[in-house]
Amino acid sequence: MSTLELTGLEGKVAVVTGAGRMRSIGRSIALEMAKAGCDVVITGTGRSPDRYPDAEKAAGWKDIESVAEEIRAVGKKALPLVSNVADEGSVQDLLKATIAEFGGCDFIINNAGAARGEDRVPVVDMPIEQWDTVLNVNLRGTFLMSRIFGKHLIEADNGGAIVNISSIAGKILGPNMSAYVASKAAVQGLTASMAQEIGRYGVRVNTICPGLVDTSRMDDVFDDPNFDERAARIPIGRAGTGEDIGYQAVYLCSDQGSWITGQSINVCGGNAVQH
Numbered sequence: 500m501s502t503l504e505l506t507g508l509e510g511k512v513a514v515v516t517g518a519g520r521m522r523s524i525g526r527s528i529a530l531e532m533a534k535a536g537c538d539v540v541i542t543g544t545g546r547s548p549d550r551y552p553d554a555e556k557a558a559g560w561k562d563i564e565s566v567a568e569e570i571r572a573v574g575k576k577a578l579p580l581v582s583n584v585a586d587e588g589s590v591q592d593l594l595k596a597t598i599a600e601f602g603g604c605d606f607i608i609n610n611a612g613a614a615r616g617e618d619r620v621p622v623v624d625m626p627i628e629q630w631d632t633v634l635n636v637n638l639r640g641t642f643l644m645s646r647i648f649g650k651h652l653i654e655a656d657n658g659g660a661i662v663n664i665s666s667i668a669g670k671i672l673g674p675n676m677s678a679y680v681a682s683k684a685a686v687q688g689l690t691a692s693m694a695q696e697i698g699r700y701g702v703r704v705n706t707i708c709p710g711l712v713d714t715s716r717m718d719d720v721f722d723d724p725n726f727d728e729r730a731a732r733i734p735i736g737r738a739g740t741g742e743d744i745g746y747q748a749v750y751l752c753s754d755q756g757s758w759i760t761g762q763s764i765n766v767c768g769g770n771a772v773q774h
Contacts, residue, residue: 507754509536517611519543527741545581584640637682658701694761710767734769
């Protein structure tokens with residue numbers, strides 16, 4: 500019996516933003532893309548080591564440099580770069596560095612996101628600067644990366660894929676998280692519109708909408724005494740892992756995912772069924 504093998508990734512170049520944390524979606528995506536055959540450009544914010552979670556400090560973690568070492572350990576090239584996705588000049592520099600190192604790129608995974616913080620309040624109590632921070636990173640950053648790298652993919656005339664990381668929150672639309680909800684719903688809209696614009700160039704644009712995933716940014720949720728009860732309400736019966744999201748990203752970039760574009764795909768254990 501033959502088995503399904505994902506193709507179209509060997510020798511390609513992927514750019515993964517927001518990939519420096521030890522327990523994170525971005526790191527898992529970067530590693531799965533490397534295992535599938537890609538050389539990988541990984542970005543982070545250049546956060547100070549004093550901001551690392553305790554587990555990272557204990558492990559001697561070095562942010563994107565540690566992820567780069569893991570990518571090289573599976574036999575692929577890695578280029579770790581500090582980059583601000585919300586800044587146009589920084590994104591332009593990221594593209595230039597990618598072209599200088601690898602000659603171009605094939606896949607863009609827009610994973611960088613603003614950390615949960617003081618934005619998790621009712622709209623009437625929302626600090627304006629918190630609103631701006633979340634929208635700048637989550638939406639403006641995705642737009643700039645898609646615009647600048649999208650032009651490169653079109654000019655290269657070799658197809659490719661853009662994968663945006665949103666959230667089921669952008670579909671469930673819950674309270675006390677309006678900035679996050681608005682940004683993620685907007686990413687889904689950006690995806691649908693852009694996919695129709697550049698599909699004729701062979702470039703696909705999709706969004707992954709994760710559910711509850713075990714990352715360091717969610718430690719307060721996972722440490723809650725009622726967490727097991729919450730996880731049990733997920734139809735599959737568990738929270739997600741970074742690898743769950745990484746596998747989907749690899750598939751969307753593969754030849755086998757070549758007829759999928761403009762979609763916002765829930766990867767959440769059945770916790771959301773909204774389209």
